[in-house]
Amino acid sequence: MIARAARRKLPRMNAPPARRAPVAALLAAALALAAATRCSDEPKSTAPLRVALLLSGPENDEGWNQSAWEGLQRIEQELHADVRKVTARKPAEIEQSFAAAAASGFTLVFGHGFEFNAPAATVAAKWPEVKFVTSGGPETAANLASVELRTGEAAWQLGILAAHLTKSGVVSSLHGEAFEPVKRAAAAFAAGARSVKKEIVVLEEYLGSWEDAVLAKEKALAHAAKGADVFFQNADAAGGGIFEAARQHGALAFGCNRDQAGKAPDVIVASAVGDTAALMAGLAREVLEQRFAGGKRSFGLKEGDVRIAFNPALAARVPEAARAAMEAAAAAIARGELKVDEAR
Numbered sequence: 001m002i003a004r005a006a007r008r009k010l011p012r013m014n015a016p017p018a019r020r021a022p023v024a025a026l027l028a029a030a031l032a033l034a035a036a037t038r039c040s041d042e043p044k045s046t047a048p049l050r051v052a053l054l055l056s057g058p059e060n061d062e063g064w065n066q067s068a069w070e071g072l073q074r075i076e077q078e079l080h081a082d083v084r085k086v087t088a089r090k091p092a093e094i095e096q097s098f099a100a101a102a103a104s105g106f107t108l109v110f111g112h113g114f115e116f117n118a119p120a121a122t123v124a125a126k127w128p129e130v131k132f133v134t135s136g137g138p139e140t141a142a143n144l145a146s147v148e149l150r151t152g153e154a155a156w157q158l159g160i161l162a163a164h165l166t167k168s169g170v171v172s173s174l175h176g177e178a179f180e181p182v183k184r185a186a187a188a189f190a191a192g193a194r195s196v197k198k199e200i201v202v203l204e205e206y207l208g209s210w211e212d213a214v215l216a217k218e219k220a221l222a223h224a225a226k227g228a229d230v231f232f233q234n235a236d237a238a239g240g241g242i243f244e245a246a247r248q249h250g251a252l253a254f255g256c257n258r259d260q261a262g263k264a265p266d267v268i269v270a271s272a273v274g275d276t277a278a279l280m281a282g283l284a285r286e287v288l289e290q291r292f293a294g295g296k297r298s299f300g301l302k303e304g305d306v307r308i309a310f311n312p313a314l315a316a317r318v319p320e321a322a323r324a325a326m327e328a329a330a331a332a333i334a335r336g337e338l339k340v341d342e343a344r
Contacts, residue, residue, distance in 0.1 A: 052108075212241075256272050265311060
């Protein structure tokens, strides 16, 4: 799934001097952009749209980043776009990468994560003709959309399922970092579980990493030692350590952001899925058709962009009562009767 890194000459940066970042920083970011992953060899001159994607981690993490990488591929295939992928982690590096993409003629730039929002706002103000999208964050503009998949709506349902599956009355909730959307999903999971079993114990913890599977396994084992027998996680590549810990203890687990059952089919019962690929493709089409709207935008069960994906291999482990309760909750959420974001 990982494409080869392409080497091609970047177009000249024609922006007025006032819009340019410091030369050395922008040049470094531009060179990184030029060497970034490219999905095809389509000549730039024939592409109706140029799209860059900034990620904070590996595109093969089988979670958050991979869902966006699949979205970029979909944009290339469906819209015949010229696309690039760039890895940027630190705030200064993120801002430089946004600026380099804008200066290099990209029409649309995605920053896949809450941490991309503030740097995107800074660059968007200097490049009003370029469209920017970040996954969450408070900053918006006419050319900057802060987009959120309401994964918490599916996490609430997994909380219901966890309450039906646990024998110990203790469940684990482990996550990469305490970004606001992540915390909301964790709160929704806990509230969903408590809607079934008021006294259920939810062990919630943040790893401070999305990639450290060893640390994740260590934390999961500590939760298992406290009695946890069902694990909810939003940890991307680090989630592999949680699945391994669950396997060692004969416990069950849930996937997040995409259908992760293939990663641990003997452990993962169901996943909270946000259709990031479809959402990204839709936003890119808006740009192509010149109807892109900035501002805060939210997508969930009602819009069909969030769902539960059950693992067929463990279907027998899901009680019918749990399925019925999950479906009832989903319907109430879609009707607006159950407010997941008010869980805290």
